[in-house]
Amino acid sequence: MIKNKCLVCGGLSFRADRALSGRLVCISCGNPYGVRGASNRPPNKFNSYSPNKKTIFFIIMFILAFILVVI
DSSP states (O other): OOOOOTTTTTOOOOOEEGTTTTTETTTOOOTTTTTTOOOOOOOOOSSSHHHHHHHHHHHHHHHHHHHHHHH
């Protein structure tokens, strides 16, 4: 018989939670079955403009505007 094991705490006791439509919830940690623990990897950044690129873009635009006003 295959035992379900919590991916967060390793607990073997589960109960069906009615609030989550009968989804299994670990009794020891309270996380739904199938949810993994926090990883050490940083989240993926899908935005191509990071704050550093935005800051550099703003500084370049400010310098160009300043040059246009002086000329």
